[in-house]
Amino acid sequence: MSCIEQMKYDLLLERISFKEAREYIEKNSDEVYYVNPGYRIFKDYYVIGIPPVAIGAKGDDLIFTYVKPCHGTFVMKIRSPEEIEHLRENERKKVMESLKKNGKPEDATKAPAASYQDMWKK
Numbered sequence: 001m002s003c004i005e006q007m008k009y010d011l012l013l014e015r016i017s018f019k020e021a022r023e024y025i026e027k028n029s030d031e032v033y034y035v036n037p038g039y040r041i042f043k044d045y046y047v048i049g050i051p052p053v054a055i056g057a058k059g060d061d062l063i064f065t066y067v068k069p070c071h072g073t074f075v076m077k078i079r080s081p082e083e084i085e086h087l088r089e090n091e092r093k094k095v096m097e098s099l100k101k102n103g104k105p106e107d108a109t110k111a112p113a114a115s116y117q118d119m120w121k122k
């Protein structure tokens with residue numbers, strides 16, 4: 001898909017802040033995953049936002065933020081069991097890599113980088 005707007009989607013919230021989007025996803029999802037800005041979904045859509053960026057799964061629906069320049073941040077829902085499984089698998093890999101490095105999962109209380117520039121300094 002070249003454009004997410006060409007997919008069948010439902011808009012859940014419109015023109016909100018990143019914080020409001022994250023809170024909505026956390027409250028209205030069965031599973032919540034936190035990804036860095038730039039995480040890719042649907043092969044060619046990159047999630048943007050202020051970390052931590054929440055992506056939720058509820059049944060077969062993926063719930064995520066969508067930013068449209070000059071229009072703001074939206075929360076969208078798209079039915080995609082394949083993308084949910086892809087997200088789960090990526091999260092499993094991150095945990096396993098962390099276990100191999102330290103013998104224990106990464107510290108979940110560690111604060112995210114303050115800016116995009118700081119994030120890429122690691």
